[in-house]
Amino acid sequence: MVIIHQRIIKTLALAVLLAISIWSCTKEDPPLATTPRASTSALEIELSTLDNATRAMMQGFYWDVEPKGEWYNKIRTKLEDWKTTGIDRIWLPAPGKGQSGFNSMGYDPADYFDLGEFDQHGTVETRFGSRAELEALIDKAHDLDLEVIADIVIGHNSGGGRQVNPFRNGEEVFSLFNEANGNASGKFNRTNAHFHPNDIHDKDAGQDFFPETDLCHDQPYVREWLWEDETKSVAHFYSKVIGFDGWRFDYVKSFDPNVVKSWNAKTPGLFSVGENFDGNNDVLKTWVEASGSAAFDFACFYKLDEALDRHQDLTLLGSDMLHKTNPDKAVTFVANHDTEKDKNPDNRISAANKLLAYAYILTHDGYPTLFYSDYENSTFKPKLQTLVKIHNSLAKGSIEILEINPTEYIMKRAGEGTNPGLILYMNISNNATQRLINTNWNTKTLVDYARNSKRILTTNADGNVTIHAPAKSFSIWSTTK
Ligand code: ZN
Numbered sequence: 247m248v249i250i251h252q253r254i255i256k257t258l259a260l261a262v263l264l265a266i267s268i269w270s271c272t273k274e275d276p277p278l279a280t281t282p283r284a285s286t287s288a289l290e291i292e293l294s295t296l297d298n299a300t301r302a303m304m305q306g307f308y309w310d311v312e313p314k315g316e317w318y319n320k321i322r323t324k325l326e327d328w329k330t331t332g333i334d335r336i337w338l339p340a341p342g343k344g345q346s347g348f349n350s351m352g353y354d355p356a357d358y359f360d361l362g363e364f365d366q367h368g369t370v371e372t373r374f375g376s377r378a379e380l381e382a383l384i385d386k387a388h389d390l391d392l393e394v395i396a397d398i399v400i401g402h403n404s405g406g407g408r409q410v411n412p413f414r415n416g417e418e419v420f421s422l423f424n425e426a427n428g429n430a431s432g433k434f435n436r437t438n439a440h441f442h443p444n445d446i447h448d449k450d451a452g453q454d455f456f457p458e459t460d461l462c463h464d465q466p467y468v469r470e471w472l473w474e475d476e477t478k479s480v481a482h483f484y485s486k487v488i489g490f491d492g493w494r495f496d497y498v499k500s501f502d503p504n505v506v507k508s509w510n511a512k513t514p515g516l517f518s519v520g521e522n523f524d525g526n527n528d529v530l531k532t533w534v535e536a537s538g539s540a541a542f543d544f545a546c547f548y549k550l551d552e553a554l555d556r557h558q559d560l561t562l563l564g565s566d567m568l569h570k571t572n573p574d575k576a577v578t579f580v581a582n583h584d585t586e587k588d589k590n591p592d593n594r595i596s597a598a599n600k601l602l603a604y605a606y607i608l609t610h611d612g613y614p615t616l617f618y619s620d621y622e623n624s625t626f627k628p629k630l631q632t633l634v635k636i637h638n639s640l641a642k643g644s645i646e647i648l649e650i651n652p653t654e655y656i657m658k659r660a661g662e663g664t665n666p667g668l669i670l671y672m673n674i675s676n677n678a679t680q681r682l683i684n685t686n687w688n689t690k691t692l693v694d695y696a697r698n699s700k701r702i703l704t705t706n707a708d709g710n711v712t713i714h715a716p717a718k719s720f721s722i723w724s725t726t727k
């Protein structure tokens with residue numbers, strides 16, 4: 247009985263061992279006798295010596311940040327770390343007081359000049375803190391040579407007082423903004439004529455966002471207060487008084503691209519990006535060309551979601567995207583405050599595919615954005631730090647797609663001068679894969695700087711080499727010391 251028992255246990259143990267070894271063969275690199283498996287990091291070139299002068303942006307908030315009133319103080323403690331990671335710019339939330347007061351995420355603007363210092367809408371501080379705390383955050387960012395950009399919400403207003411509107415046949419609407427009605431600063435007081443419809447026209451080139459309080463950017467008074475007057479405008483106050491270094495224009499579909507062009511002409515040299523919420527690259531391309539501003543690459547975002555989540559077909563990465571057609575005007579991202587709270591999985595990239603998506607944007611053209619909640623996630627953080635280091639060094643030179651099929655995407659960046667460039671290998675199949683490719687590197691030793699593969703490879707005299715990618719993962723190959 248005992249012997250039989252032991253035999254059964256032995257057989258079971260053997261089966262388990264066999265299963266594990268088969269599993270590890272398919273999930274990880276297939277074993278290759280000729281490939282040494284020593285640590286590859288010792289072979290890596292120190293990436294800071296290959297600094298290509300590009301950096302990444304941090305979206306410094308998520309939807310409904312907590313704790314309320316402490317956000318500026320909280321992220322102030324993170325700036326050194328972000329700087330060390332290779333960030334050069336931080337996108338802060340819309341700073342003005344909103345109708346929903348202490349709960350407001352800034353997208354229901356009432357008083358553009360109340361950055362947390364007037365008692366109105368139920369609070370002195372905004373959800374993010376006080377004006378003094380914002381200024382302390384910006385001062386510290388500037389000490390670290392980090393730029394900060396303001397979220398600019400100028401399509402519509404909220405939180406005004408009720409008044410009779412002659413342009414709406416005497417209907418009462420909430421279009422009165424003054425010291426006693428939602429605009430305690432007394433700057434940029436507004437009334438019926440500043441919204442649509444008005445004495446000029448019913449609506450402007452964009453679509454109405456809030457029918458009652460859709461700001462009219464053709465009214466000289468509105469233009470003066472928002473950006474044209476060089477002594478009192480919102481643009482002047484935010485950049486010259488508070489110290490913001492640029493703009494993230496919210497929902498630009500609700501007004502003409504000339505508004506952004508005209509605003510930026512009044513604040514020359516400052517960074518600018520628009521949120522044109524559209525996956526069609528033709529729309530993005532037309533907008534960046536008309537406004538002169540950069541735009542978030544929603545085409546890239548939606549294609550990454552389709553390629554990785556929805557259709558699991560990497561050939562979709564061959565589609566048009568803003569970072570391909572207008573690389574200098576493309577701000578790439580894989581998540582933001584809107585996508586991350588969206589209940590529809592088609593509008594966000596799943597956690598399982600986040601790093602693949604980041605590997606894509608951090609090796610291609612475009613100015614990449616890290617989303618706060620992704621970066622401050624302890625599982626992603628070390629991987630994202632590695633990817634940003636790769637972006638800021640090896641991601642240089644012309645781009646060539648070497649292989650594109652439903653489960654594999656291989657891209658080569660040519661590098662430049664002494665910068666060797668890189669080869670990105672994305673693999674979404676359930677098995678480790680390998681592929682023979684041609685590189686610009688002859689008889690060189692290669693390692694995966696993303697550290698997902700432990701292999702050490704050698705190119706032949708013609709630059710040919712078989713590269714590898716683990717299952718549902720990626721590798722980023724380049725030359726060694
Ligand atoms: Zn108008």
Ligand code: ZN
Nearest residue numbers: 555591594595
């Ligand atoms: Zn998705």
